[in-house]
Amino acid sequence: MSKKNLIARDISWLSFNGRVLQEANDISVPLRERIRFLGIHSNNLDEFFRVRVATLKRMIELGTKKNMHLEENPQAILDQIQMIVLQQQNEFNRIWDNIIVELAKEQIYLVSEKELTGPEQLFVKKFFDEEVRASIIPLLIESLPQLPYLRDKSLYLGVVMRKKESAYDQKYALIEVPSKAVGRFVKLPNQGDEKRIILLEDVIRYNLPYIFSYFGYDYFDAHVFKVTKDAEIDIDNDIATSLVQKIEKGLKSRRKGKPVRFAYDKDMDAGLLEYLIRRLNLSRKDNIIPGGRIHNFRHFMDFPDVFNSKSQRLAPFPHPALVQSMRVTDVILQQDVLLHFPYHSFNGIIDLLREAAMDPQVVSIKITAYRLASNSKIINALINAVRNGKAVVVMLELRARFDEEANLEWKEVLEEEGVKVLLGVPNMKIHAKACVIKKKLANNRILQYGFVSTGNLNEKTSRVYADHCLLTSNRSVMADINRIFNYLTNPKLNLHQLRGCKTLMVCPVNMRKELSVLIDREIKNARAGKPARIILKLNALSDATLIFQLYEAAAAGVDIQMVVRGIFCPHIDTKKLKHHMHAISIVDEYLEHARVLIFHNNGKPRIYLSSADWMVRNLDHRVEAAVPVNDPVLQQELLDIIHIQLSDNVKARLLDEELANNYVPSSDQKKVRSQIETYQYLYHKTLKTGEISSD
Template sequence: MAELMKRKTIARDISWLSFNSRVLQEAADPSVPLRERIRFLGIFSNNMDEFFRVRVATLKRMSEYSGRKTRINMHLEVSPDKILGDIQSMVMEQNEEFDTIWSDIRKEMEKEKVFLVSEDHLDQTQQQFIQNYFEEEVRSNIIPLMIESIPQFPYLRDKSIYLGVVLSRQDGSMKRKYALIEVPSRVLGRFVQLPSATMDEHHIILLEDIIRYNLRSIFAYFGYDTYGSWAFKVTRDAEIDIDNDISTTLIQKIEKGLKNRRRGKPVRFVYDKEMDSHLLEYLMKRLNLARKDNLMPGGRIHNFRHFMDFPDVFHKKGQRKKPFTHPLLIKTPRVTDVVLDQDVMLHFPYHSFNPVIDMLREAAIDPNVTTIKITCYRLASNSKIINTLVNAVRNGKHVTVMLELRARFDEEANLEWKERLEDEGVKVLIGIPNIKIHAKICLIKKRINNFTIHYGFVSTGNLNEKTAKVYGDHCLLTSDRHIMADVNRIFNYLEKWKEGTDSLRACKALIPCPTSLRRELIKMITREIRLAKEKKPATMTLKMNSLSDEELIDKLYEAARAGVEIKLIIRGIFCMFSENSKFIIPVKAISIIDEYLEHARVFIFGNNGKEKVYISSADWMVRNLDHRVEATCPVLDPTIRHELIKILDIQLADNVKARWLDNELLNKYKKDNPDVKVRSQIEIYNYLYHKALHGEETKPSEIPQIPPITHATGSY
């Protein structure tokens, strides 16, 4: 840690691992319902998989080309090899902590009479059950591979679990053989509930253990009598290289990249530490893995991400509160009528996502609507948004969809959406070279009395009705002519990007990336610095997913040294050193990990008592500020502005699920004001719900406590 302190910023990847430790803390928290603790272990595991697929893979590439001075290399300030070594040490520590937490959870499960059993601990009825299950469901879905007889080692899929099997005879009369079985969890799921002796007991077995039990049947042909099997998985480089071949289209490049991703270079090999040593050496040789190639010995169970879907067999149930309708939209038959009259801010997941879909549905059938334009980054698998757009085309509207084909891990799904939309007559835009489209915006054009009016929305989150139930985001439904004029300018740029960025630079209300946001943020921070030096109130409250841009961090350091009061709510990556004796007012930096994934970006600048409040799709990262189209939107309605400030104040008061973001990455829980417990996600729900019922506000301390709520099942 002493070496860490020599740097101006915390290394991004080390900070990310610290964030994942906060996820692990939720799994360790005994106050969290047991099933949700298991899910947090699954979220932690899924996060780690993606970290290795993307970040570790990138660092390994950088290490291979460490002689070259790349911008990324300079940004890291230390060698990729050094960071890879630090990652290895931190991951091993976290894996040990993970195993301890899982062991404790297993004990708690048994107290609730929930047993995760192996193939060696089955009664006679259960043995017969899994034999039947294997014959009826599993056998036809597995293809054992005798890997020693295959000249070219079979391709091992990322995210799959494999059983490495050793076949032998006790008397030594036959040479040992190695085999490989892919566990078909994609098809059959991972968990099978077994018959139990009593009604109040639940016995669950993993699919790989059903296969283990039936190894003798699988390999009966060979005449062996002893079988050993150990689980392992391979994590591969998931980066898609987009080459500069002008003879191929972006779609062809992405399709090629997806094929290459499936065969990406292994960056991690996770295996049962009890694995037969000869089998391990054999697998390493055939996979061309060296000891340094992130070999991760572990326990018997791998691919813990599946545990996000652990069967709901526990007595203590979560009580997630259902989203409710925004009060301005309760008594109206048409969302559009309200939006044309005044701004409406939806706060997900507290407010229902349905008004967004309803507004698009209304536009699809409104004879006066001529045009709908919308950006889509990550969509739900059965997207109601897409259905409304298809319906709009069938009703004669001109529909344009900016579909970002390079949304990581959604590339394949977005290619399929593109084909469907184009088949229906939708105009699909597929992006700009070297720039991702990450803005969440919608423009609807309507003709009334020969006059065109614009309305739509600007959001911090994806247009995904599924994640809107678990992601904390803000969506402004508006017909403000200044905002919508800028939304129109952004779409003009997306459609005519070859003509340059003049459309983006012409924005007057919205602050777009990559042309303007960095400059405007520096100006607003500089204004607060000037106010502080003039002994006037100077404040900033900033909420985002990640803060890693070094230029803006330097500016925050300058502001803190000048006496600006800085409050930060950062869910994930946080590369700033928040503690420094030269800061006149200590920086308050927290992270909240709880029921919902805090996904919103909100920027509040004091501006000498006339607060400037913005919602944004952009984090303060180089990729967002300089290499993406993003939209940062001012909140002009005073009621909504006050509401957003109130929500962030509640989060800053959290002393249940907030952690301090300190220089040492200790993730200590924020325990100030112990006499009044403030769990911000519950308090925000009650604050907004109370306003919906009564049109009044309450202080957090006046809000009655409600029971614990079920945790999100998605990736953090």
């Protein structure tokens, strides 16, 4: 098959962001969440331009498709992107207009500088003087030899100043809106039951006559814009330079990345708009996107809590095996435990590491870290372990995109405390989520236990990311995790360690091959007239080799069901495939982040939890791990949860080549919203222990 039998990866991703926009448009979703989804859509799009669009532009400059696995030329994809983004922007603006109406019904008003009452004007002037003035540096740009450095992600006001008696006497100025230092939203003094909010850029707009008072201008016009830049970090091949130095150098160069998108208020002064486009070396062929008065909507993920109704988000609860007085460690040494976030509390992981830090019999902890919480309790537990004499090894991935600076800081903190920090492998990210803890008993007997997870060790995101984590003391699993760490300690000498993994499927050495074997087995069973079925739960499915093998399996009669949150590249609507391939995407309150692989295997199911999506970058260019779930009780639990998701007819969308994002039809069936049903399913398991109230 040719790559024409695939949906373009970037176009499929935009379709996913369209599903996020659908949530913002859904009137059954609480108003605060609808606003949050607009913020998520905006933030997603920023990252898409910083990474994917920037990469396509680089390819055009180089005149190559090399290593991009594209089925079309980059310019054709960019043209499609421009069209889809503009369509989504129009839909975004329509949804926001409707939300403003809904906010007014709750007496919540986002007011402009022109709508301030007398008392509010005094408040805004005082707020500006006390909180804002010191954080802004207005720049008169016409007299400068080149445009000042514009920060990626920042919001700017483009200001036109003139005198009313002369249209020719005017100047242009730029002001960076200091959202990070001051906050984007300013609550105005209450007026009865009304809650009135003004955006920081409007506070600055109101104060423009004061800011530029010394020029004598009496007319001011100001509109927002933002520039999105190439976020790729170029890692040079200088062997005399350490990875840390390369990352630090790359971060500095990222700040000077080329613009890949210019988004602006469509009412901006035409002369200023033309001036900015010219000085940024953009052309009309570039992603120049007109929008409404408000930009940088990502801040709206943190819209002030001024709503009449309080959040209905359900609280996490303890796993039934971990609610007794017994230590987490003791439980894991007796049985495997499967945690499901955000339904189960993340405290089980933190408690496990805290116990290890204090246990006199624990001699070492080895753990991988990709994205950590800003005040990480994981890190605190590991530091306490070092202080208690344990040998602690942390594989810290410095190249976790957009977390590079935070991870550099964590490296310094950990090394100061005596933690051995591993920095990974050249040209390969370490994305596996694994931990092994070693206990040495009095008779010199060694016990090992730990976990393999589908998600990051981040207690903050664990409240909103749906992931699975297997806590286990299985010897063969622990042996393979040790092999991974042996490899990471010295990648040049220890590749054989990675290849020696027998229980875990590990990228880049054996996961692709093992997946192929598992699919082939289902094909053989189908051709032999035996039951054959594959269920995949992934974030992304774009690897052409595996997709074509799934096509072969479906054509042979293997029943393939997929739950894929984001990128989905297969064409599954052909006559040969549509009766055997079915795919949905679930976008709801929690972000579906787990990867679960289920192969029927003639009634002896092979079930894996994995950190890897089915993408070339994951399978061939990262260290990833997939752990088998062998306990029949835990297998059934996972199957139950996956079947709940496959039954979703509230938040599930059909995935097809039309990219229409049509909701799964519910007909007269019972409404199944899988995240609510999963919560209830797991909650009742804990309820049976009698440790939580049924109220």
